[in-house]
Amino acid sequence: MCCNTFKFAPYFKENTTMRYDFNQIEKKWQDYWAKNETFKASNTSEKPKYYVLDMFPYPSGAGLHVGHPLGYIASDIYARYKRHKGFNVLHPQGYDSFGLPAEQYAIQTGQHPAVTTEANIKTYRRQLDQIGFSFDWSREVRTSDPNYYKWTQWIFIQLFESWYNNNSNKAEHIDTLVEVFKSEGNATVNAACDDDVETFTAEEWNNYSSEQQQEILLKYRLTYLAETEVNWCPALGTVLANDEIVNGVSERGGHPVVRKKMTQWSMRISAYAERLLQGLDTIDWTDALKDIQKNWIGKSVGASVTFNVNGHDEKIDVFTTRPDTIYGVSFMTLAPEHELVSKITTEAQKADVEAYIEKTAKRSERDRMADVKTISGVFTGAYAEHPFSKEPIPIWIGDYVLASYGTGAVMAVPCGDQRDYDFAKHFDIPIPNIFDGVDLSEEAYGSKDNVKIANSDFLNGMNYKKATKRAIYELEQIGQGEGKTNYRLRDAVFSRQRYWGEPFPVYYVNGMPQMIDKAHLPIVLPEVEKYLPTEEGEPPLGRADVWAWDTESNAVVSNDKINNTKIHPLELNTMPGWAGSSWYFFRYMEDAMRDETFASEASLKYWENVDLYIGGSEHGTGHLLYSRFWVKLLKDRGFVDVEEPFKKLINQGMILGTSAIVYRINEAPDFIVSGDVCNNYNNSEKRAETLKLIQSHTGQSLNSIQLDPVHIDVKLVNASDEIDVLAFRSWMKEFGYGHIKFISTKSERDSDTIKVNREVEKMSKRWYNVVNPDDICEQYGADSLRLYEMFLGPLEQYKPWNTAGITGVHSFLKKLWKLYVGQDSLNVNDTEPTKDNLKTLHKTIKKVQEDIENFSFNTSVSTFMIAVNELTAQKCTSKAILEPLLVLISPYAPHIAEELWEKIDNEPSISTAPFPTFDASHLVESSKNYPISFNGKMRFTMELPMDMGKDDIEAAVMAHEKTIAQLDGRTPKKVIVVPGKIVNIVG
RNA sequence: GCUCAAGUGGCGGAAUUGGUAGACGCGCUGGAUUCAAAAUCCAGUUUCUUCGGAAGUGUGGGUUCGAUUCCCACCUUGAGUACCA
Known part of the structure; x- marks a missing residue:
C-alpha cells in the first residue's frame, strides 16, 4: 500500500518530453516513416541510383534472434548514408518463403505450409519493423506467391528453350539449333551438350520422328530431363544438389546421402563454367569468396589422350593435366563403374574383377571418402597400347x-603422381623414371618446376611447359589426343520430391516433357491431403487429385480426365529452394508492371544490378553461383542488360552466443558448483582445498569428483557473470530441479553470488544462449541494438x-540526448562554434565518412562516443555543430536522430538531409607532440612547433634533459627526424 | 592433404602508405551522490618493478633508424574443398 502513495508524489511529475523515452520515440518515427512512405524508391529520379540489397530471409517459425539482423543493420546504415549523399536508393526486402522446414512442420501437424509461412512472415515483419529499417516494403517479394513464381516458371521455360553455342559463347534460342539441324545436321555444331549425342546428317534429322527429335534436343537444352546419378537422401525423401551436401550428409538435418540413378531435371550450369570463372574478375567481392567459387568450378587445363586397347576395337579416353609425362605411363586405371570394364576383362581375371566391383559397389560414397589410405584394385588382364612407344600397358x-x-x-604415371606411385608400389608395377636426376625411392615427384624430362624420346631435355606443348602437338598429329580443359563444376539437379516449392510448368506426352505456354502461367501448387510421398514412392504432388493438363482449355483439370490425347499428366516434382532466389533481385526493380513482366525493360535499365549485396558466405557455392548463372542466361537471351547480378558483395560474420555454464557434481547430483569452484578444482594447487569445501556441503567424502557442465539461460546472469539465484531456482523448477543446492567460493552456505563460466558457442535454443531482439528493443531501444x-x-x-x-552504447545515447536536451529546455542555440567545437565536428565527419x-x-x-564526450566537456550548444552531428549519427541511430532533428526546429525527416562536408582547415595544428624514441622505443614526448625544421627539432631534442639521461654519456650514432611524425635516436 | 582467413589486456576490439601499441566500450578497483539500491558523475585499470625504469601484439628468425603492420619457417584456431588424374 505504501508504495502506491509514491505514484502521486510531485517528484515523479517530470516533463516527459524532455526525457529520452526511446520506446515512445522509436514507435513515433517508425509510424511516421510508414505513413509518409519515406523510403519508397522511385524509378524516375534526377538523382543517381544506388541499389542496396540484403539476402532475403527464410521466415522460420523461431523468429529472429539477435544474430540475424547484423547484415540488415549494416546495409541499412549504408542505404541511409547513400540517401544523405544524394542518391536515389533502392533498399527492398522480402521472403524466401518456399522451403523444407515449413514442409516438415506440415507433415507433422497437417497444417498447410502456406498458413504457417504466412504466420511466420507476420512475426518477421513485426520484428524487422521494430528495428527501424529503411526498407521500401511496397516492392516486397515472396517466392511462394503465385504472382512471383509465375515468373520463376517463365524463366524455367526460357532455360528449356535455350542451348549453349560454344562458338558464339552464349546461349541461344533452341530454334536456331533446330535450323542448323535441318540444314546441316549436328556435325558442325559446337554446343554444350550431353556426352552421348550421336552425329547425324540433315537428312537423318528430317526423317526422325518428332519424339526422336525431342529426345535429341533434350541433350542440348540448358535445362534437361535425363537419367543421371543423383544424391538421394532417403530420410528427406528427395534428391539433393552437390552444394546441399556437407561431408557426405545432407546440409539440412545431417542425414545420409546415397548415389542413385534417377530421371531428373538438371541445369546445364557447366556450359557457363568458363564465364562464371572469368566473371569473378569483374566484380568487387572478397578474395575469400572468389576462391571458394574458383575451387568449386575447378578448372584444370591439360589434354585428352586416346589409348587403343590391344585385341579390341575399344578405345580408352583419359584426361590428364600432365601430357608431358606421357612416357612415364606404366599402367592405366579405370573406375570400377567404367563401361569398358566388362568388355575388356579377360576370362582369367573375370572372377576377380567381378568380386572387386561388387565389393566397391557396396561401399557408400562416404566410406570411400573416409577411407583414402587403403589401396585397392584389380588387374583386368587387358592391355592398352602406348600411343608413341606402342608398348603394352596393363x-x-x-x-x-x-x-x-x-x-x-x-x-597412371607413378613417377609423377603420388596416388599412382602408391598403387604401383602396392601391386609391384614398374615405376619408370622420366625426370632427369630425380630420386624416386621414397615418393613421386609431383612438382612441375626445376626438372627436365628424360627417357621420353622427343620430349627429352624439355621443361614442363615446352614438353606439354610438344606432347599435345604430337598427339594431335597421330589423332590420339588434343588440348583440353576440364571443370569440376557439375550440372545441378533441379528436381525435388517435395510439396512446398514451385511446380514445373511441364506436362508429359508419351513420356516426353512439354512446356505449358507462358500465357497460362502460373501453374499453381495443387492441394493435397498429406504432404508425404505416395505409397508408390511418388513425390507429394502425386497425391493431388486435380493435377492434369488440358491442352484444349489450357487449364489444370482433374486427374481422372487424363486420356493422353488432349489431357496429360503434370510433372510431380517441384523446383529446389534456389530457384526463386536466383532472380529475385530483378523483381524488386519493378514497381508497377509486375503482372505483365518479371521486370520491365525500363526498370531493369534504370536499376541495372545490385550495387551492394550483404549476406552470409554459406551461399558461396549455391545461391551466389546459381544467380550468376541465371543472370548470364537472361543476358544472353536479351531479357536483361547485365552480366553479373551483384557488383559488390560483403559477407557478414555470424554472431555467436555467450553461454553460461555451472557444474553439477556427478557423485552428488543435488549440488551445483559455481564456475570459480570448478576452475579451482581443476587447478592442482587449489584442488585439495576445493574438495574440502565441496565435502563440507555434500557431507560425502570423496577423493575425486566429476563435474558435468550444465548450460543455464543467459537471461539469468548479470554483467558480472553472477546468477540471479531466485530466478534461477524457479527456472530449474520447470525442469524438476527446484531442490538443487549451490556451492560457491564466496560463502559457506547457499550463496547469492554464484558465478558462471562463459563459453562462446553458436546461438541455439539447446545452449540457452539465444537472445531475442524484441527484449533488447524493449529494454534499451532499437537504436541501442x-x-x-x-x-x-x-x-x-x-564474434560473440x-x-x-x-549498457555502453545505451548510455552513449543518453549522453547524446543530454547534449541537446536539458532538464526543462533545449540546449541548442545559435552560439558561434568554438575552434575546439569545429575541430571535434570535422574530425568526426572525416572519420565516419571513411x-x-x-x-x-x-x-x-x-568515434561518435568520442565526439559526444568531447562536445559535452566543451559544453557545446552551437546549432552549427549539433545539427550536422545528427546527420552523421542518423544512419546508425535513426530514431533519436529524427527526434532531435525535429526538436531543434527542423522539418522532418532527417533521412535526406545532406551529409556534412569535411573541411580540413579545422584540423590544422600549430604544434606537434613529438614522440621521442631511442632505438625505436618511445621514451617520452615533447611539444614542438609544427613548422620547426629538421635541424632545429634535432637540436631541441638533444638538449632535453631526458635525452641526456637516456643517453647516459653515450654519443648517438644517428638521429632520425621525420618532421610532423617522430624522432628516433640510435645509439 | 590442398586453398584461404585469423592469432593483440580479464572480455569485445582499435592502431588503413611501417612512425607514441592497447582507442572506444564491457568488466574490475576506489571515491562522490543516496537511509539504501538503481541511475549518474569522478579517478584508476597490459605485465613486471628496487618506483629510476624495463618488458610486451601466437613461436623462432629476417629486412629496417624504427615492425601488430613487410618477408621466411613453424604452432594454434576457424572456413572451404577433398582419391579432380
Whole structure:
C-alpha cells in the first residue's frame, strides 16, 4: 500500500518530453516513416541510383534472434548514408518463403505450409519493423506467391528453350539449333551438350520422328530431363544438389546421402563454367569468396589422350593435366563403374574383377571418402597400347578413380603422381623414371618446376611447359589426343520430391516433357491431403487429385480426365529452394508492371544490378553461383542488360552466443558448483582445498569428483557473470530441479553470488544462449541494438554477443540526448562554434565518412562516443555543430536522430538531409607532440612547433634533459627526424 | 592433404602508405551522490618493478633508424574443398 502513495508524489511529475523515452520515440518515427512512405524508391529520379540489397530471409517459425539482423543493420546504415549523399536508393526486402522446414512442420501437424509461412512472415515483419529499417516494403517479394513464381516458371521455360553455342559463347534460342539441324545436321555444331549425342546428317534429322527429335534436343537444352546419378537422401525423401551436401550428409538435418540413378531435371550450369570463372574478375567481392567459387568450378587445363586397347576395337579416353609425362605411363586405371570394364576383362581375371566391383559397389560414397589410405584394385588382364612407344600397358581397375570426374579413367604415371606411385608400389608395377636426376625411392615427384624430362624420346631435355606443348602437338598429329580443359563444376539437379516449392510448368506426352505456354502461367501448387510421398514412392504432388493438363482449355483439370490425347499428366516434382532466389533481385526493380513482366525493360535499365549485396558466405557455392548463372542466361537471351547480378558483395560474420555454464557434481547430483569452484578444482594447487569445501556441503567424502557442465539461460546472469539465484531456482523448477543446492567460493552456505563460466558457442535454443531482439528493443531501444551490433566488431568477423556490454552504447545515447536536451529546455542555440567545437565536428565527419565507405562500422560508433564526450566537456550548444552531428549519427541511430532533428526546429525527416562536408582547415595544428624514441622505443614526448625544421627539432631534442639521461654519456650514432611524425635516436 | 582467413589486456576490439601499441566500450578497483539500491558523475585499470625504469601484439628468425603492420619457417584456431588424374 505504501508504495502506491509514491505514484502521486510531485517528484515523479517530470516533463516527459524532455526525457529520452526511446520506446515512445522509436514507435513515433517508425509510424511516421510508414505513413509518409519515406523510403519508397522511385524509378524516375534526377538523382543517381544506388541499389542496396540484403539476402532475403527464410521466415522460420523461431523468429529472429539477435544474430540475424547484423547484415540488415549494416546495409541499412549504408542505404541511409547513400540517401544523405544524394542518391536515389533502392533498399527492398522480402521472403524466401518456399522451403523444407515449413514442409516438415506440415507433415507433422497437417497444417498447410502456406498458413504457417504466412504466420511466420507476420512475426518477421513485426520484428524487422521494430528495428527501424529503411526498407521500401511496397516492392516486397515472396517466392511462394503465385504472382512471383509465375515468373520463376517463365524463366524455367526460357532455360528449356535455350542451348549453349560454344562458338558464339552464349546461349541461344533452341530454334536456331533446330535450323542448323535441318540444314546441316549436328556435325558442325559446337554446343554444350550431353556426352552421348550421336552425329547425324540433315537428312537423318528430317526423317526422325518428332519424339526422336525431342529426345535429341533434350541433350542440348540448358535445362534437361535425363537419367543421371543423383544424391538421394532417403530420410528427406528427395534428391539433393552437390552444394546441399556437407561431408557426405545432407546440409539440412545431417542425414545420409546415397548415389542413385534417377530421371531428373538438371541445369546445364557447366556450359557457363568458363564465364562464371572469368566473371569473378569483374566484380568487387572478397578474395575469400572468389576462391571458394574458383575451387568449386575447378578448372584444370591439360589434354585428352586416346589409348587403343590391344585385341579390341575399344578405345580408352583419359584426361590428364600432365601430357608431358606421357612416357612415364606404366599402367592405366579405370573406375570400377567404367563401361569398358566388362568388355575388356579377360576370362582369367573375370572372377576377380567381378568380386572387386561388387565389393566397391557396396561401399557408400562416404566410406570411400573416409577411407583414402587403403589401396585397392584389380588387374583386368587387358592391355592398352602406348600411343608413341606402342608398348603394352596393363589396364587395372581401382576405386581411387572416380567415374564422375573426367572420363572415369586415368593414365597412371607413378613417377609423377603420388596416388599412382602408391598403387604401383602396392601391386609391384614398374615405376619408370622420366625426370632427369630425380630420386624416386621414397615418393613421386609431383612438382612441375626445376626438372627436365628424360627417357621420353622427343620430349627429352624439355621443361614442363615446352614438353606439354610438344606432347599435345604430337598427339594431335597421330589423332590420339588434343588440348583440353576440364571443370569440376557439375550440372545441378533441379528436381525435388517435395510439396512446398514451385511446380514445373511441364506436362508429359508419351513420356516426353512439354512446356505449358507462358500465357497460362502460373501453374499453381495443387492441394493435397498429406504432404508425404505416395505409397508408390511418388513425390507429394502425386497425391493431388486435380493435377492434369488440358491442352484444349489450357487449364489444370482433374486427374481422372487424363486420356493422353488432349489431357496429360503434370510433372510431380517441384523446383529446389534456389530457384526463386536466383532472380529475385530483378523483381524488386519493378514497381508497377509486375503482372505483365518479371521486370520491365525500363526498370531493369534504370536499376541495372545490385550495387551492394550483404549476406552470409554459406551461399558461396549455391545461391551466389546459381544467380550468376541465371543472370548470364537472361543476358544472353536479351531479357536483361547485365552480366553479373551483384557488383559488390560483403559477407557478414555470424554472431555467436555467450553461454553460461555451472557444474553439477556427478557423485552428488543435488549440488551445483559455481564456475570459480570448478576452475579451482581443476587447478592442482587449489584442488585439495576445493574438495574440502565441496565435502563440507555434500557431507560425502570423496577423493575425486566429476563435474558435468550444465548450460543455464543467459537471461539469468548479470554483467558480472553472477546468477540471479531466485530466478534461477524457479527456472530449474520447470525442469524438476527446484531442490538443487549451490556451492560457491564466496560463502559457506547457499550463496547469492554464484558465478558462471562463459563459453562462446553458436546461438541455439539447446545452449540457452539465444537472445531475442524484441527484449533488447524493449529494454534499451532499437537504436541501442543497432549501435551495439555494429560496435561488437568488424562486420565480416565471427564474434560473440554478450548483452552485458549493451549498457555502453545505451548510455552513449543518453549522453547524446543530454547534449541537446536539458532538464526543462533545449540546449541548442545559435552560439558561434568554438575552434575546439569545429575541430571535434570535422574530425568526426572525416572519420565516419571513411568508416562507412570501408564498412568499418564498429569504429564509427567509438568515434561518435568520442565526439559526444568531447562536445559535452566543451559544453557545446552551437546549432552549427549539433545539427550536422545528427546527420552523421542518423544512419546508425535513426530514431533519436529524427527526434532531435525535429526538436531543434527542423522539418522532418532527417533521412535526406545532406551529409556534412569535411573541411580540413579545422584540423590544422600549430604544434606537434613529438614522440621521442631511442632505438625505436618511445621514451617520452615533447611539444614542438609544427613548422620547426629538421635541424632545429634535432637540436631541441638533444638538449632535453631526458635525452641526456637516456643517453647516459653515450654519443648517438644517428638521429632520425621525420618532421610532423617522430624522432628516433640510435645509439 | 590442398586453398584461404585469423592469432593483440580479464572480455569485445582499435592502431588503413611501417612512425607514441592497447582507442572506444564491457568488466574490475576506489571515491562522490543516496537511509539504501538503481541511475549518474569522478579517478584508476597490459605485465613486471628496487618506483629510476624495463618488458610486451601466437613461436623462432629476417629486412629496417624504427615492425601488430613487410618477408621466411613453424604452432594454434576457424572456413572451404577433398582419391579432380
